[in-house]
Amino acid sequence: MIDKHLKRWDLVGKTIDCHSHVGVALKMYGLVEYPYAETAEGIYYKQISAGVDINVVFPYTFDLYCDWKSMMKGDVAPAADPISEFPYKVENRTLMREVFDYQPRISRRFIPFVSVDPGRDVPGQLAELEKLEREYPIYGIKINPVACRTRSLELLDAGKDFLDFAAERDIPFLFHSMTIPNDIYSQASDIFKIVEERSDLRFCFAHAMLFNKHFLELAAKTPNAWVDTAALKIQVDLMNQLVAEGVVERSSLIDTDYTDHKEVMKTLCETCPDTLLWGTDSPAYSFHCRRAQGDGMVQDFSLTGAYEDEVAALKSVDREIRGRVSNANTLDFIFGKAIGEVFEFLSS
């Protein structure tokens, strides 16, 4: 296994965006949706403009594994002869090649995670990851259940070998997670079952679980759980829409001012001071698409945000808290709590 190119002590004091994508979304491109692509170089120039030092990056979609005709109808089905033999095989490798081989001058600005589908072709995906880790460092695993149309709980079943893979390497999982009823794949309640079952592993719930008070408070007191703020501005817009439509009860959410996502950021920092991670979801801080959510449900998203909106949320909290959510908490999530690393540093 290759050595990590960045150690914890290389990252002390840096501003880290813990959630961003590199790659393409061909279904979105084909259906005239947005955003459909991002490159490491593109993120680098966002970093420069925003004063961000490091981005955690992972693939965007696994569309190269899918049947394109059904994908264009909004379905996800493996192709008979896929371009990517296993889910994310090509996407994970392309990400690593881009970060390390094609953009070597900026590779120290990126922390690459791989993506997996917890329910399909697990032995094939694991064999690919074992090949990939001999060439490139893997810092964590991203799972987007709704993008794969695979329930997160598959990770305890068909995908359980991914849990052991992560445990052997001491790397964390970042989960796309939702608390609204119309995404059957990514329910935070299901992901919490995995978190409880594997207290030896670290897990992050993305998108602040759409501000659900019960689950945020549960995450704050669960030692192996973290929460990220990815795409905060449009998650707040979406939440206002869902409350207006009667899909979500305002009383189920943390109590804050939902007219300003920066106020929501402050309340999140108070709710999860030691476990909140700042992330932007670049390029998906804008989201215009139609997505099947399971059980015949379809959600239309028409949400517009900007990298600056996410940066503004970070800058709205005081320096000490900013240091936690964009650095100290993030490093604990990626590398584990600091003690072991400090000993390693002192003895190196």
Ligand SMILES: [Zn+2]
């Ligand atoms: Zn994302």
